[in-house]
Amino acid sequence: MTRFDASTADTSMVKDELSSQVAILLCTYQGQAYLAEQLDSFTGQTYNNWRVWASDDNSQDNTAAILQAYQQKWLPGSLTICCGPNQGFVANFLSLTCNVKIKADYYAYADQDDIWEPDKLEGAVQWLKTIPADIPALYCSRTRLVDARNNEIGFSPLFSKPPSFANALTQNIASGNTMVFNNAARSLLYEAGEKIPVVIHDWWVYMVVTGCGGHVFYDPTPTLRYRQHDSNLIGMNATLAARYNRLRSYWQGSFQDWSDRNIKCLQRLRHRITPKNLEILEQFTKARTMPLFQRLIHLKKSGIYRQTLSDNLGLIAATIFKKI
Incomplete structure (x- = not known):
């Protein structure tokens, strides 16, 4: 695959000389119930x-018709509709990420059923502009949780420890629907490719940007209304029952499988990962396979951490029982 060339960004669209263009990467599937509200929040x-x-x-409801109606209503060039790979939402987001026809200064992932706060893009772009263009940069934030009728029901977890590769290897704190990233980050994702068996696209972006020496800013201020409803492919899963089911799946081997896949995918960008982070990756890999005492030593040496005390105790337990 030819390396993505960020220097050829499309300048054909008339724009304010003082602003940079954001490509909103929106993936849809059977989204008729909430899509219009999300599109309105863009405007x-x-x-x-x-x-x-x-x-x-390949939605079979009115999703396509809604998109076409907004395409006609908005200014020409404001909305481009593509056919997804029809292989699930992860493949769909990666297909947009690696689509060479999409060229902008920054890229924002968008789910079909959220509602963006009015200053979502403005805050993200303001921070991204503080990072040199040749350094991968990723903005993400906390979210405000709402029910199907847009009634507030809480917030996503507030993370206090800094974003890093040592955190990203075992935990994703960057929710995809809040992400905005620059061309240097996009170039790395393009180089890794869209046909890559990652666990989930946003976790992958978090690992790639941190692993390759980029900057990540986690904004504690919510930037969107994250709708929780029965059709969600991924929700916050914050209930006790959801936490129990998640813990059970970890102990049944799902987290171990995720680590296998993440480590394998990271090899595609091994030459881009910083020496310090390569050492973290090596120590983490050893901590997964060696005898018990050495596993714990290598876990300590790796510096791997999660965001809460209970999560870190769980990480130690998973290491002891070879579940990472």
Whole structure:
């Protein structure tokens, strides 16, 4: 695959000289119930230099019709509709990420059923502009949880420890629907490729940016209303029952499988990963396979951590029982 060339960014669209263009990467599937509300929240942004690229995974409801109606209503070029790979939402997001026709200054993932706060893009772009263009940079944030009727029901967890590769190897704190990243980060994702068996696209972005020496900013201020409903492919899973089911799946081997896949996928960018992070990856790999005492030593040497005390105790237990 030819390396993505960020220097050829499309400048054909008329825009404010003081602003940079954001490509909103929207994936849809059977989204008729909430899609219009999300699209309306794009038009309500205080930062208005954006274009939407919507990839639909063969929806059989009115999703396509809704997208086409907004395409006709908005200014020409504001909304481009693509056909997704029809292989699930992870493959759909990666297909947009690696689509060479999409060229902008920054890229924002968008789910079909959320509602963006008006200053979502403005805050992200303001931070991204503080990072040199040749350094991978990723903005993400906390979210406000709402029910199917947009009634507030809480917040996503507030993470206090800093984002890093040592955290990313065992935990994703970067919710994809809040992500905005620059061309240097996009170039890495393009180089790794869209046909890559990652566990989930946002966790992959978090690992790649941190692993390759990039900057990640986790904004504690919620930037969108994250809708929780029965059709969610991925929700917050914050209930006791959900936590129990998640813990049970970990002990049945799911987390071990995720680590296998993540480590394998990271090898595609091994030459981009910093020496310090390569050492962390090596120590983490050893901590998964060696006899018990050495496993614990290598876990300690790796510096791997999760965001809470209970999660870190669980990580130690998983290491003891060879479940990482």
